Amino acid sequence: MGHKHQYVTIKGTKDGLTLHLDDRCSFQELLTEIEEKLSANQQILPDSPPLEVHVKVGTRYITNSQEEILRKLIRKKKNFTVGSIESEVITKVEALKWMKQSGMTTVCRMVRSGQVLEVPGDLLLIGDVNPGGSVIADGNIFVMGALRGQAYAGRDGRKEAVIVASVMKPAQLKICDIINRAPDRFQDSKNEMECAYINEKEQIMIDRLQVLSLLRPDLSLRILERGV
Structure with missing residues (x-):
């Protein structure tokens, strides 16, 4: 009798058991082997408290009905x-949701007082944000113009998000849950591109744009990949 192929690998962890399932066999073959192997493990641990089973199905797509079958079999x-x-x-x-959140939206216009511009991923605004105007993004904000209103980056919880502006004179900056109201230095800022980011002390810092290559080394690659 030939050696039977092992479609299910069980590993014990501090959280219970992890089942690694082969993604190249039929779903029914998996069910049969899971039944056998869990029964074998059950005999070894007859009086133990319930163990959590974590199932990893690899590159197999599991439908809702198949997931429920797996849950019933284990339970x-x-x-x-x-x-x-x-x-x-x-x-x-x-996938579409992820692409939307990780993509960049380019807008060419001025954001006037009372207007709010919101995007799901990164924002590239070619234009000014006037006092009283607001720009909001789940990711980074790049303003190719003067930022004189409010900017809120990292709305989805990304503390590594940055705000970049050609002229950095905002009324308020917010990254993730950290707020920085305009300090005096904004009023005296030179007309050169600057960036805002959260430092290791959980404070929003403003610095020359050139520091971004050191602070966020992966940012340049992401922008290049988008063709911006």
Whole structure:
């Protein structure tokens, strides 16, 4: 009798068991082997408290109904509960959402007093933000013009987000949950591009644009990849 292929690998962790599933076999073959292996493990630990089982399905796409079948199969065993089921495959909706959040929106106009410009990813504004105007982005903000209103970057929680402006004279800056109201130095700022970022002391700092290559070395590569 030939050697049976192992489609399921079980590893014990401090959080319970992790099941690594082969993504090249049929779903039914996985179910059969999971049943066998969990039964074998159950015999070894008959009186133990329930163990969490974390399932990693690799590059296999798992439908909602298949996920529920997996959960029922694991739960029906006395000693196991389902901790998580993870796939490396994302749906088209999730992919489009990610692309939208990680992409850059380019806008060519002036943001006037009372106007609010919001984008899901990074913002490249070619124009000024007048006093009373606001620009908001989940990611970074690049203003190719004068920033005299409010700018809020990293709205989705990205503390590494930055704000860049050709003329940095804002009424208020906000990155993630850190706010910096305009200090006196904004009024005396030279007409050169500057950047705002959160430093290691959780403060928003303003510096020359050139420091970004040291502070955010991956930022230049991301911008080049977008063709900006």
